[in-house]
Amino acid sequence: LPDCLQPKLFTLVLVTDGRRVLLGKKKRGFGEGYFNGFGGKVEAGETIRDAASRELLEEAGIAADSLTHRGTLTFLFDDRPQPWEVHVFHSDSYTGMPTESEEMAPQWFDYDSIPYQQMWADDVFWYPLLLKGSACFRGTFHFVNTHTLVKRDLSEVPCL
Ligand SMILES: Nc1nc(SCCc2ccccc2)c2[nH]cnc2n1
16 A cells, blocks of 8 residues: 555543543544544654553643553545544553643543533444443444544454
């Protein structure tokens, strides 16, 4: 595949504490106004896992004690040729205090009151797999006009 069609790598970190999940309200840029996990681009020269830790610290001011890779999500957009490959990590313990950053305003949500209407349309499908404990998943979601989900494919896969 020509380099320009290699997927663009991103990270996404979901931190849980009992039956609460820490989300951030995106204050600017891509996905502004949505609640999401913490993440961003994988920079040249860093591992995906290191990028996940870095973004969590930058965006929420906390350091995950451990990160478990739980899923790989591919996002296709009709107006972007390059697929996005988002590596989803979970942490159930961290150090520091969740702190607002320029990018994100952190907020805890009980599992039963996750604000899916203020989140990316794919989240309602894979969050239950992530939150129910140990499942790993792989999914592909196709968007048009950035926000409209037109096709989805999601399955549980063995955790490596
Ligand atoms: N939950 C979720 N997240 C993303 S982007 C996450 C990765 C990212 C990308 C750019 C800046 C920061 C973080 C999505 N895109 C399409 N559906 C989606 N669902």
